[in-house]
Amino acid sequence: MADQQVYDIVILGAGSGGYAAALRAAELGKSVALIEGDKVGGTCLHRGCIPTKALLHSGEVADTIRHSEGFGVKGSFEGIDMSAVSAFKDGVVSRLYKGLQGLVSSRKIEVIHGWGKLVAKDTVEVDGKHYQGKNVILASGSYSKTLPGLEIGGRVLTSEQALELDFVPEKAIVLGGGVIGVEFASVWASFGTEVTILEGLPNLVPNEDISLSKALERAFRKRKIAFKTNTRFAGVEQGEDSVTVSTEDGKTYEADLLLVAVGRGPATSNLGYEDLGVTMERGFVITDERLRSSVDGVYAVGDIVPGLQLAHRGFQQGIFVAEEIAGLEPAPIVESGIPRVTYAEPNVASVGLTEKEAKEEFGDDAVESLEYNLGGNGKSQILQTQGFIKLVRQKDGPIVGVHMLGDRLGELIGEGQLIVNWEAYPEDVASLIHAHPTQNEALGEAALALAGKPLHAHS
Amino acid sequence: MADQQVYDIVILGAGSGGYAAALRAAELGKSVALIEGDKVGGTCLHRGCIPTKALLHSGEVADTIRHSEGFGVKGSFEGIDMSAVSAFKDGVVSRLYKGLQGLVSSRKIEVIHGWGKLVAKDTVEVDGKHYQGKNVILASGSYSKTLPGLEIGGRVLTSEQALELDFVPEKAIVLGGGVIGVEFASVWASFGTEVTILEGLPNLVPNEDISLSKALERAFRKRKIAFKTNTRFAGVEQGEDSVTVSTEDGKTYEADLLLVAVGRGPATSNLGYEDLGVTMERGFVITDERLRSSVDGVYAVGDIVPGLQLAHRGFQQGIFVAEEIAGLEPAPIVESGIPRVTYAEPNVASVGLTEKEAKEEFGDDAVESLEYNLGGNGKSQILQTQGFIKLVRQKDGPIVGVHMLGDRLGELIGEGQLIVNWEAYPEDVASLIHAHPTQNEALGEAALALAGKPLHAHS
Amino acid sequence: TPARAEESGGRTAAASASYVTPLVRKLAHSKGVDLSTLEGTGVGGRIRKQDVEAAAQAAEEAKSAPK
Ligand SMILES: Cc1cc2nc3c(=O)[nH]c(=O)nc-3n(C[C@H](O)[C@H](O)[C@H](O)COP(=O)(O)OP(=O)(O)OC[C@H]3O[C@@H](n4cnc5c(N)ncnc54)[C@H](O)[C@@H]3O)c2cc1C
Numbered sequence: 007m008a009d010q011q012v013y014d015i016v017i018l019g020a021g022s023g024g025y026a027a028a029l030r031a032a033e034l035g036k037s038v039a040l041i042e043g044d045k046v047g048g049t050c051l052h053r054g055c056i057p058t059k060a061l062l063h064s065g066e067v068a069d070t071i072r073h074s075e076g077f078g079v080k081g082s083f084e085g086i087d088m089s090a091v092s093a094f095k096d097g098v099v100s101r102l103y104k105g106l107q108g109l110v111s112s113r114k115i116e117v118i119h120g121w122g123k124l125v126a127k128d129t130v131e132v133d134g135k136h137y138q139g140k141n142v143i144l145a146s147g148s149y150s151k152t153l154p155g156l157e158i159g160g161r162v163l164t165s166e167q168a169l170e171l172d173f174v175p176e177k178a179i180v181l182g183g184g185v186i187g188v189e190f191a192s193v194w195a196s197f198g199t200e201v202t203i204l205e206g207l208p209n210l211v212p213n214e215d216i217s218l219s220k221a222l223e224r225a226f227r228k229r230k231i232a233f234k235t236n237t238r239f240a241g242v243e244q245g246e247d248s249v250t251v252s253t254e255d256g257k258t259y260e261a262d263l264l265l266v267a268v269g270r271g272p273a274t275s276n277l278g279y280e281d282l283g284v285t286m287e288r289g290f291v292i293t294d295e296r297l298r299s300s301v302d303g304v305y306a307v308g309d310i311v312p313g314l315q316l317a318h319r320g321f322q323q324g325i326f327v328a329e330e331i332a333g334l335e336p337a338p339i340v341e342s343g344i345p346r347v348t349y350a351e352p353n354v355a356s357v358g359l360t361e362k363e364a365k366e367e368f369g370d371d372a373v374e375s376l377e378y379n380l381g382g383n384g385k386s387q388i389l390q391t392q393g394f395i396k397l398v399r400q401k402d403g404p405i406v407g408v409h410m411l412g413d414r415l416g417e418l419i420g421e422g423q424l425i426v427n428w429e430a431y432p433e434d435v436a437s438l439i440h441a442h443p444t445q446n447e448a449l450g451e452a453a454l455a456l457a458g459k460p461l462h463a464h465s
Numbered sequence: 466m467a468d469q470q471v472y473d474i475v476i477l478g479a480g481s482g483g484y485a486a487a488l489r490a491a492e493l494g495k496s497v498a499l500i501e502g503d504k505v506g507g508t509c510l511h512r513g514c515i516p517t518k519a520l521l522h523s524g525e526v527a528d529t530i531r532h533s534e535g536f537g538v539k540g541s542f543e544g545i546d547m548s549a550v551s552a553f554k555d556g557v558v559s560r561l562y563k564g565l566q567g568l569v570s571s572r573k574i575e576v577i578h579g580w581g582k583l584v585a586k587d588t589v590e591v592d593g594k595h596y597q598g599k600n601v602i603l604a605s606g607s608y609s610k611t612l613p614g615l616e617i618g619g620r621v622l623t624s625e626q627a628l629e630l631d632f633v634p635e636k637a638i639v640l641g642g643g644v645i646g647v648e649f650a651s652v653w654a655s656f657g658t659e660v661t662i663l664e665g666l667p668n669l670v671p672n673e674d675i676s677l678s679k680a681l682e683r684a685f686r687k688r689k690i691a692f693k694t695n696t697r698f699a700g701v702e703q704g705e706d707s708v709t710v711s712t713e714d715g716k717t718y719e720a721d722l723l724l725v726a727v728g729r730g731p732a733t734s735n736l737g738y739e740d741l742g743v744t745m746e747r748g749f750v751i752t753d754e755r756l757r758s759s760v761d762g763v764y765a766v767g768d769i770v771p772g773l774q775l776a777h778r779g780f781q782q783g784i785f786v787a788e789e790i791a792g793l794e795p796a797p798i799v800e801s802g803i804p805r806v807t808y809a810e811p812n813v814a815s816v817g818l819t820e821k822e823a824k825e826e827f828g829d830d831a832v833e834s835l836e837y838n839l840g841g842n843g844k845s846q847i848l849q850t851q852g853f854i855k856l857v858r859q860k861d862g863p864i865v866g867v868h869m870l871g872d873r874l875g876e877l878i879g880e881g882q883l884i885v886n887w888e889a890y891p892e893d894v895a896s897l898i899h900a901h902p903t904q905n906e907a908l909g910e911a912a913l914a915l916a917g918k919p920l921h922a923h924s
Numbered sequence: 925t926p927a928r929a930e931e932s933g934g935r936t937a938a939a940s941a942s943y944v945t946p947l948v949r950k951l952a953h954s955k956g957v958d959l960s961t962l963e964g965t966g967v968g969g970r971i972r973k974q975d976v977e978a979a980a981q982a983a984e985e986a987k988s989a990p991k
């Protein structure tokens with residue numbers, strides 16, 4: 007019954023984590039079966055990172071036109087053409103999809119189309135056929151969660167349906183002020199929707215340094231994006247023309263649509279994982295720092311592994327496991343060193359420890375932090391964006407956290423990532439005067455100030 | 466006749482180099498007299514970096530509106546309102562000017578308003594008053610050069626006048642395809658002007674890696690910016706309604722305006738430098754790597770020192786000299802480690818050695834390079850910009866050059882600067898998977914490919 | 925005063941020799957190499973990655989030699 011061939015690696019799921027593992031393993035000379043029930047590329051490419059960022063860019067374009075007079079450019083904003091927005095978005099996705107397919111096939115990875123199930127610790131079954139591997143990588147990804155009593159359908163959407171809307175809602179409620187909720191709120195506000203975010207915790211983007219959360223809230227207030235924090239969902243009713251959400255504090259909110267963005271759950275049920283003894287917790291696959299599950303030869307990567315649910319974490323874990331299997335003994339991934347970007351207007355971006363985390367780790371008196379305001383940054387003044395860069399350092403030690411807010415600042419996270427992961431001291435960065443006038447210069451100025459030698463900063 | 470007070474440092478010129486030296490010296494407890502005949506901030510703030518980047522941003526806004534339909538946003542471009550453009554530009558400059566003045570006065574720097582002259586090796590005279598310093602820093606900056614037989618006036622402008630135009634020319638000729646010429650060409654093209662660049666050398670931005678020059682030329686061709694390389698100026702004639710430029714190859718070009726952007730000369734004549742024995746060459750002050758002139762106690766910083774004429778080089782040199790005088794023994798500045806950005810559409814950005822320079826330094830066989838095309842970069846696809854990142858490494862050694870072209874890529878130069886100055890190996894960068902989907906991710910992908918483990922790149 | 929210039933020239937070389945990049949510092953730390961014992965071969969006496977690796981290897985060889 008088993009296929010003749012035994013692969014070096016069988017991978018279940020071809021999202022960010024799975025396909026990265028496949029690409030790297032193939033480079034290292036391993037034979038790979040990559041099993042995918044839907045499309046190679048997974049959530050990120052088809053219904054996550056890429057399409058949402060396309061919408062956000064359309065939103066940025068709309069806002070640019072709305073504010074063009076301030077830059078001396080006469081123009082008028084005449085509305086959003088949702089079918090053209092979709093064509094743009096779908097065009098980007100399909101070009102990248104084609105590129106990825108080309109890449110996968112050029113590396114001689116065997117792609118198996120179909121839904122698989124782990125039937126032995128070294129075997130995945132797809133449509134009755136068995137694929138055996140010396141190693142198995144579980145990479146089945148995640149799905150949009152909802153809350154008890156909150157059924158998806160009609161005017162109640164998750165991000166999947168929200169991406170396929172063919173109209174701009176007049177009013178929308180976003181349940182959840184995390185990354186995905188905040189990004190959709192930003193898109194819709196740019197498109198002209200009246201948006202209200204409901205968040206159960208005390209702040210928007212609650213995983214970020216509190217200074218970023220507060221600054222995002224200020225920026226959203228300015229953009230007239232309403233939000234209620236500490237506000238818990240109680241129930242929903244769908245009417246003919248609207249949806250009404252009630253919250254535990256007895257208030258109700260009415261809108262055309264409700265987007266449920268309360269997080270992503272691991273897509274692991276009924277895939278045979280538990281049956282074969284893979285240790286799980288609340289649906290997640292538990293691994294050690296080398297991404298080994300409790301079953302010998304079975305690894306897990308991506309959103310099914312507890313931690314940050316980010317595409318590039320999936321890439322990094324996929325590469326790690328491929329190298330691990332090939333015997334390269336890669337260094338374990340430091341989760342806090344993975345960069346995090348919320349691509350709303352303004353961008354929120356961070357890497358390393360928040361000030362709170364740093365104090366927990368090193369002690370209250372052993373941490374120093376500094377905020378550099380973009381008011382002193384020429385390029386940000388030109389873009390007319392407000393915001394700041396906050397650096398957190400260990401006293402007399404390296405920079406352990408970089409936290410930023412402002413339009414376009416997400417692009418500076420690459421530099422932040424080097425600083426934190428390479429354990430740079432403020433002085434190391436400060437000695438390299440950055441290009442003038444750029445936004446990345448603000449990172450340099452922040453480091454100068456933290457090193458005790460502020461240049462364009464009031465000391 | 467001399468003032469009672471002897472300052473620790475007397476600085477002649479309050480541009481980028483002079484004021485940075487003043488700010489840092491004051492921080493270090495030195496008493497400083499900062500002499501400025503015009504405005505604190507100098508060329509960069511008042512007629513250089515900042516106003517040009519404001520115009521470039523207005524140009525970006527205009528282009529965004531023009532191309533908005535491709536992103537599903539209905540809008541119409543109705544023209545440039547030059548007085549509003551100027552108001553925007555002047556507003557940015559004056560806000561930053563105010564900030565800088567506040568900074569200078571908060572650090573208790575004595576600003577002397579007036580034109581100074583070096584009258585002794587430790588003394589500058591201003592309006593008959595003498596200012597004596599234990600050390601003197603020359604920072605008198607630069608001016609727009611022209612060519613023999615090419616008089617500025619009327620329809621023949623330098624960047625100073627071009628920044629003050631109150632109309633958009635229909636046709637313009639730009640003499641010089643270096644950074645300043647290319648930036649103005651980009652602005653005007655975005656504003657709707659028909660632009661022709663005349664450049665004597667074989668390429669635009671001729672100091673860059675040849676791959677960047679060629680790619681910029683391709684991009685400008687697509688933008689319908691005309692350019693003639695290997696084309697030398699012969700003469701100019703101003704008529705009632707137009708200006709006609711003739712070139713050595715016998716051709717003529719007619720336009721409303723001619724912008725002369727053939728470089729900047731050191732502003733050092735008749736300032737007493739030579740008289741006091743300061744060694745000069747073609748008007749530049751010659752210094753050693755510690756920025757000491759040939760006269761004891763006299764330093765020079767900024768555009769009067771041969772090398773890159775960039776504001777942040779001035780900052781870095783100013784800080785260096787202040788620290789040197791204060792006895793901090795700073796490490797000498799590595800000129801090639803200073804980042805360079807041309808803020809045209811597309812941006813051109815580089816740091817470190819070009820491939821040619823690297824081969825000259827290490828030998829033809831000891832250098833490897835790699836180009837990563839933005840076609841594989843999701844965020845660049847969303848922005849619909851083309852371009853690439855080229856990395857140059859010493860074989861089995863560090864990355865010694867980062868060269869980039871594409872919209873907004875100028876912001877990645879901060880990361881490039883850390884890579885080159887910290888002598889990172891491709892592997893050091895490759896192990897840090899960048900945030901998806903960003904443009905800085907392309908730098909990570911380039912490093913992955915150069916390290917022999919391409920992810921989203923055809924190997 | 926040429927004497928002063930020379931003196932500061934001497935200090936200068938020492939100062940730049942002590943400059944290490946974060947990557948080198950991190951590498952030295954992970955390999956247990958004491959940077960103050962190293963002579964840099966980079967520009968201006970800068971300690972490079974190769975210098976740390978060479979020192980780490982030398983230490984390794986010294987350790988295994990007596991056996
Ligand atoms: C709206 C939205 C926006 C996002 N934006 C970003 C962003 O900007 N940046 C970022 O870093 N992250 C973003 N993310 C998160 C990112 O998409 C995920 O972290 C990433 O996709 C996780 O990769 P993965 O490989 O673990 O899983 P997935 O990408 O979910 O891939 C799993 C794959 O496995 C397949 N599969 C599952 N079960 C089976 C089976 N039994 N048989 C065969 N195939 C199976 C699925 O079809 C899927 O293709 C976003 C997510 C969403 C929802």
Ligand SMILES: Cc1cc2nc3c(=O)[nH]c(=O)nc-3n(C[C@H](O)[C@H](O)[C@H](O)COP(=O)(O)OP(=O)(O)OC[C@H]3O[C@@H](n4cnc5c(N)ncnc54)[C@H](O)[C@@H]3O)c2cc1C
Binds near residue numbers: 500732
């Ligand atoms: C159009 C244009 C665009 C540019 N764009 C950029 C850019 O984007 N990025 C970048 O890095 N660089 C840019 N530059 C270059 C940058 O402006 C210069 O490198 C920088 O200003 C040099 O600083 P400096 O201190 O040497 O001289 P300057 O800025 O020229 O300052 C010299 C100062 O000294 C004063 N002064 C001169 N002589 C005397 C005297 N005798 N007495 C009293 N005061 C005196 C002058 O009034 C002036 O304020 C640009 C330049 C131009 C012209």
